Amino acid sequence: MQIYSLDSLNITPLSTNYYNDNTVELQKNTLFTENNYFVNLEKILENTNDSTINNFSTLSLTNRKNLQDVLKIKTLAPLEDEGFSTYLAANALYSLTNRTRFWVVEEPPITSNTAAVAVSGTNDEMDNRYYFEIIFLDSNTCKIAHENDGIRRYLTTDITDSLLFCKEANLDNLGEYSPQIFLYTYDRPNDLIIFYKNLSDIIFYVGYDSALSELTLVPTITGTSLNFTNQTVFRCEPRADDSNVTPVSDPWVSYEKDSNNAIPISRDLSFANVHSNALLNSQYSTITGSELNANILSLKNTNTPENYQSKANPFFQEPDVLMRDYKKLFTGSNQELGNDNITAGYEAYTVDVVLQKDKVTYFHVPQGFFPLKTLNLNDSALAEAGAIAGDHPIKSDKIFKKKANYKFTSYYGNTKLENTGSFLCSWLSGNADAYSRPVWVDRYYFPSKISFFAALSTTDFNAIEYSTGYDCLNSIFSSDIQVVDIISNSMFEPGCYYAYQHIGPEFSKKYVSSKQNNLLQFGLQEIIIMSPPTLTASNFTDSSFISGGNPAQLPIPTPTPTPTPTITPTPTITPTPTITPTRTPTPTPTNTNQPTFTPTPTPTITPTPTITRTPTPTPTITPTPTITPTPTPPGQSMTIGRSDATTYNVDLESAYKTYFNLPDFDFYNGPARVVTITLMGNIGSTGTGSAAIQTGFWPAGSIINLVIPADKSVIGCGGRGGGIGTTTAGAPGGPAINGKNGTSTSKLYIRIGFPTVTVTGPATLNVANNGILGGGGGGGGSGGWQQSTAYLAGGGGGAGVGPGAAGSTTGISGGVAAQPGTTTAGGAGGSLAINFGGIPGPALFGGIGGAIGAAGAIGRGSSPAYDYAGGAKGNAIGAAQGVSIVITGTGTTYP
Numbered sequence: 007m008q009i010y011s012l013d014s015l016n017i018t019p020l021s022t023n024y025y026n027d028n029t030v031e032l033q034k035n036t037l038f039t040e041n042n043y044f045v046n047l048e049k050i051l052e053n054t055n056d057s058t059i060n061n062f063s064t065l066s067l068t069n070r071k072n073l074q075d076v077l078k079i080k081t082l083a084p085l086e087d088e089g090f091s092t093y094l095a096a097n098a099l100y101s102l103t104n105r106t107r108f109w110v111v112e113e114p115p116i117t118s119n120t121a122a123v124a125v126s127g128t129n130d131e132m133d134n135r136y137y138f139e140i141i142f143l144d145s146n147t148c149k150i151a152h153e154n155d156g157i158r159r160y161l162t163t164d165i166t167d168s169l170l171f172c173k174e175a176n177l178d179n180l181g182e183y184s185p186q187i188f189l190y191t192y193d194r195p196n197d198l199i200i201f202y203k204n205l206s207d208i209i210f211y212v213g214y215d216s217a218l219s220e221l222t223l224v225p226t227i228t229g230t231s232l233n234f235t236n237q238t239v240f241r242c243e244p245r246a247d248d249s250n251v252t253p254v255s256d257p258w259v260s261y262e263k264d265s266n267n268a269i270p271i272s273r274d275l276s277f278a279n280v281h282s283n284a285l286l287n288s289q290y291s292t293i294t295g296s297e298l299n300a301n302i303l304s305l306k307n308t309n310t311p312e313n314y315q316s317k318a319n320p321f322f323q324e325p326d327v328l329m330r331d332y333k334k335l336f337t338g339s340n341q342e343l344g345n346d347n348i349t350a351g352y353e354a355y356t357v358d359v360v361l362q363k364d365k366v367t368y369f370h371v372p373q374g375f376f377p378l379k380t381l382n383l384n385d386s387a388l389a390e391a392g393a394i395a396g397d398h399p400i401k402s403d404k405i406f407k408k409k410a411n412y413k414f415t416s417y418y419g420n421t422k423l424e425n426t427g428s429f430l431c432s433w434l435s436g437n438a439d440a441y442s443r444p445v446w447v448d449r450y451y452f453p454s455k456i457s458f459f460a461a462l463s464t465t466d467f468n469a470i471e472y473s474t475g476y477d478c479l480n481s482i483f484s485s486d487i488q489v490v491d492i493i494s495n496s497m498f499e500p501g502c503y504y505a506y507q508h509i510g511p512e513f514s515k516k517y518v519s520s521k522q523n524n525l526l527q528f529g530l531q532e533i534i535i536m537s538p539p540t541l542t543a544s545n546f547t548d549s550s551f552i553s554g555g556n557p558a559q560l561p562i563p564t565p566t567p568t569p570t571p572t573i574t575p576t577p578t579i580t581p582t583p584t585i586t587p588t589r590t591p592t593p594t595p596t597n598t599n600q601p602t603f604t605p606t607p608t609p610t611i612t613p614t615p616t617i618t619r620t621p622t623p624t625p626t627i628t629p630t631p632t633i634t635p636t637p638t639p640p641g642q643s644m645t646i647g648r649s650d651a652t653t654y655n656v657d658l659e660s661a662y663k664t665y666f667n668l669p670d671f672d673f674y675n676g677p678a679r680v681v682t683i684t685l686m687g688n689i690g691s692t693g694t695g696s697a698a699i700q701t702g703f704w705p706a707g708s709i710i711n712l713v714i715p716a717d718k719s720v721i722g723c724g725g726r727g728g729g730i731g732t733t734t735a736g737a738p739g740g741p742a743i744n745g746k747n748g749t750s751t752s753k754l755y756i757r758i759g760f761p762t763v764t765v766t767g768p769a770t771l772n773v774a775n776n777g778i779l780g781g782g783g784g785g786g787g788s789g790g791w792q793q794s795t796a797y798l799a800g801g802g803g804g805a806g807v808g809p810g811a812a813g814s815t816t817g818i819s820g821g822v823a824a825q826p827g828t829t830t831a832g833g834a835g836g837s838l839a840i841n842f843g844g845i846p847g848p849a850l851f852g853g854i855g856g857a858i859g860a861a862g863a864i865g866r867g868s869s870p871a872y873d874y875a876g877g878a879k880g881n882a883i884g885a886a887q888g889v890s891i892v893i894t895g896t897g898t899t900y901p
Contacts, residue, residue: 029080030079031077033048033078051286060343060345063289064290066288067284067334070283073282081251087142089142091140092139092242093132094138095108096237106129120173130863132854133851134850134868138152153839153849210225212224256282258308258327320378335349355377372500381498394509395437404507407432429450437667439669449490452488643681644661647686647689653690654689678767679708680709684715691722694722694737703752721807722880723810723880724827727788729814729824736853736855739877740782742880743773744886771892775893776895779898780882781882782807783805783806783855783859784855784880786863789872791867798814800815800836802827802834802853802862803826804832804880805828810832812825821836827855851866859882861879
């Protein structure tokens, strides 16, 4: 047997090269052997699912990987940094504080050669004197300039080694020995800079003398690992990251609906990186050196078997959008010549069943239902996917199941629920609150008492507690109940046969047409909007309703009275009236859909009753229906928000009614509520005109206890910075919490036939703040130029959730853009150096956006008249509107 040693003389290790883009590298590990031989282990080829040889190529199918784990972009050459405009702040090693002091330079007449500099400026007085231009000559040396009225002066060391600003000395040819050139160390990620000077071959640092509030030269500290002090480190204007590292990502993006023809990305529904299989192809017959050229194809792991995009992955531990897992390559046998086409086999656990509108779709659930065994209808996402809900089965989506128990002799499968009894269908029952999730219910009926179609169309809802079909039917057999609905126990089960009817527009038209006999008026006429103060019991009729929070009235013709009994307002009866024979009391039918409303017999009033004052017996007049208050419920608890995402513009009223499935009628006519609401995530606002949280309107006397945990926050929206296209001043920040809707102290709730309710609560909002509570920061003001309103340095956006946008810096190229705010800090203002027609002009500076609960800084223009104001701070409590709001807790509150 011939034996070969493993060494570099007979085997050459290859390194995979992605030849389509020379900036892309495959990440790898290198294995070294004891005989000085090494092997490249490509990460993309670790634990491959399959590999084949075909047509002089090797084909490898990887397992699902994150591209950033196996690929990288080569580090790009850094861009040359020529300098920037900035303030210079002492006592600001970690951030700007009330102890921070800024460089501030004298601005003498243009004829003066020198200008003094001090370190005494404060954050609330910033103007052109506070800003400087750092000019990088190379990676080690720089000049520090200040410009005023077209005159530029540079930081200079004089013959006494003092520091001041002087006009250009034209000594740059001396390099670092020029009195106007300084050595520097710039920490761009942390916005810190150090200046130092070589004087007689001794390094001196530019430092801050706190006792004299001036700049001084500090000699190098010897005998320590750090040869300078904190007083020689200055904070400068934040700048955008200059990173030359390009990340690799494979995102799956979901877009939001937008009425402005924009296509905003939904961050909550998108995935930054999706693990995908990849197909690696290498033509081994063309290898000439130590590199193996390869092509990499990312496969369609997010496509369903039918090539649709979906978020229906059934595995909880995987992203919702992963639909395929490629396992096998089919290329023919491993040979030089194989199949012309490559086929990849994959595993998938979903199948598309298209439920077409206005049709009945028949389908089987497959016998293999992995990873599920059964799926209850209410656990499915049919309601979220567009199923139509109604008040009876005829008007709603419904599901029929083939009841059978002979899976071994037919293809109908074996249903686990009872295969006896008069099960009609499962249907999607809606709710008076359009924002509440509809519920699937099962309908049972008595064929001996009601027909199949009548059972489908009845709106009588008789809910019972389900035990077994026999017990339930036996308990109601002696009653007049013909139809029973229970919360659905129906399930999608392996092998079973289903029919799904999806309601569509054509069916809706047919249903409306079937109600022609009940038509009062075809089409709607003009809607007359009335202001709330004019709405009284005398002008509110059956043709009125509430739309968009405002009372409105439809000019619907009054129908001709029919013998059908109706509920009408009881007239005011004077003492001892005589009622004409036409006024015969008729029993009003019972409305079973309103359990708190118990109608009693009400007399039907003819259009022109004759009332005669005669001493006849006074008839008994049944009063107008009233609402019987229910006892005050005990204290309740609920949660709002999500731990994995920020929630915006929360209305506690809507959240409460949704959480406890309460219709408006029961809520507004009910007793005072006492509820404790705990945040599960951070709450913010999408605009400064709305609070992060508003209480909404509650029954009078209601008490809300809002708990903000230690790691959660309620923060208003940050104000936009001033600039071109908005306003020159910064916008104010938004509030964190508003009482009611922030603008009204009460609202009217009206329902035909019932007394009008004036909703004035809640009485109290107790906020236990153990986290962070505050309004958004105001936007920074812009800085303008008196010669033209088109020249502005934009203000920074205010801090907030969401952060305030930056104001626009515009008018000349080369300006520094303002920055938007963040969730905790205001954005830096922009800057603009005017150079109009070759004539140097003033420098303009936008104000810094305010931090949480802080006003934005004023901008600094060419003169005080063009220093535009920063926006006011947003308050923790905006408009209380009569609600007593009490804040306690150990957290941080920015009032």
